[in-house]
Amino acid sequence: MHTCREIATQLMAPGKGILAADESIGTMSTRLENAGVEGTAENRRVYRELLATTPDLADGVSGIILCDETLNQHCGGAPFAQALHTLGILPGIKVDTGAKACPGLPGETVTEGLDGLAARLTRYAELGARFAKWRAVYAITDSTPTAGAIAVNASALARYAAACQEAGLVPIVEPEVVMTGNHSQIRCAEVTAAIHAEVRTALELLNVDLAGMVLKPNMIVEGADNPDRTAPADVAAVTGKVLQAWPDDLAGIAFLSGGQPPDRATANLAALQHLRTPWPLTFSFGRALVTPALLAWRGDTTRYAAGQTALAERVRANAAAVRLRTELQRT
Numbered sequence: 001m002h003t004c005r006e007i008a009t010q011l012m013a014p015g016k017g018i019l020a021a022d023e024s025i026g027t028m029s030t031r032l033e034n035a036g037v038e039g040t041a042e043n044r045r046v047y048r049e050l051l052a053t054t055p056d057l058a059d060g061v062s063g064i065i066l067c068d069e070t071l072n073q074h075c076g077g078a079p080f081a082q083a084l085h086t087l088g089i090l091p092g093i094k095v096d097t098g099a100k101a102c103p104g105l106p107g108e109t110v111t112e113g114l115d116g117l118a119a120r121l122t123r124y125a126e127l128g129a130r131f132a133k134w135r136a137v138y139a140i141t142d143s144t145p146t147a148g149a150i151a152v153n154a155s156a157l158a159r160y161a162a163a164c165q166e167a168g169l170v171p172i173v174e175p176e177v178v179m180t181g182n183h184s185q186i187r188c189a190e191v192t193a194a195i196h197a198e199v200r201t202a203l204e205l206l207n208v209d210l211a212g213m214v215l216k217p218n219m220i221v222e223g224a225d226n227p228d229r230t231a232p233a234d235v236a237a238v239t240g241k242v243l244q245a246w247p248d249d250l251a252g253i254a255f256l257s258g259g260q261p262p263d264r265a266t267a268n269l270a271a272l273q274h275l276r277t278p279w280p281l282t283f284s285f286g287r288a289l290v291t292p293a294l295l296a297w298r299g300d301t302t303r304y305a306a307g308q309t310a311l312a313e314r315v316r317a318n319a320a321a322v323r324l325r326t327e328l329q330r331t
Helices: 004-011 025-034 041-052 080-086 117-127 147-166 185-205 232-243 262-272 287-297 301-330
Strands: 017-020 061-066 090-094 099-101 109-111 131-138 170-177 252-255 281-285
Touching: 004 061, 004 090, 004 131, 004 170, 004 252, 017 287, 017 301, 025 041, 041 061, 041 080, 041 287, 041 301, 061 131, 080 090, 099 131, 109 131, 109 147, 117 147, 131 147, 147 170, 147 185, 170 185, 185 232, 232 262, 252 262, 262 281, 262 287, 262 301, 281 287, 281 301, 287 301
Parallel strands: 017 061, 017 281, 061 090, 090 131, 131 170, 252 281
Antiparallel strands: 099 109
């Protein structure tokens, strides 16, 4: 039986990142339909198979996060998890059930999914999953996130992480400050730092082993409606200051793209590699990797290879950004 620390080390393998292909049925169906593809279970399966079987994907991807539907489907005639293991990629699973309105906190959310989680994790491990993901969502306004929203989501993240490790799965802990709004980079930094502090405290209270856990944070950028775009070097510098409070034994950090355009997410990722940190820094991108593939494919069987080529190009670009760290350490 692999330990969480061993699996986390594999996930954070040098020069590789994590592909997030865990959109819910509703979200994935909408994206397919927007691309001119009927949002059926089979089309969702075919699309995820297109991603997973992209030639040489394992050269730049250590793991793929799936949703429950996909983990229970087949890829190339084999169960999805088995197919990924054969391809040299670790299967992961999103286990939260989404952000819902939080009682007592108008306009704010708490991520649900703790009920029955232990049994689901056991089943996912039996199906071949090696890691899991839980996303907490925080929006910045003049009055949010409140201390209550920060605390309740941190508690849920910690309970999830502890349950994962008891089941032998590596938890990916994702406290995401979304880009929605016109806030400044400084405001994003303040909010993200406060959230991370609460998450660290909650993880410590439940004895979560940081060496068997991967943090998936947002980069520290301005809001999407803010016209002042922060340069990659500044994104890296401010992000590094926020993250420096994390202990040295954390297995690693895999940044989310958070709706940034693919090229910008990659440029910021490359700039982050110049930071001197005790833990590896990589990517766990969703839209920044898979959107080009979807738009190239659009459900056309004659465009299947084009979709895989589009994904491969984005993976290579981000893997190259991560490998920059190794090159810098040699100089």
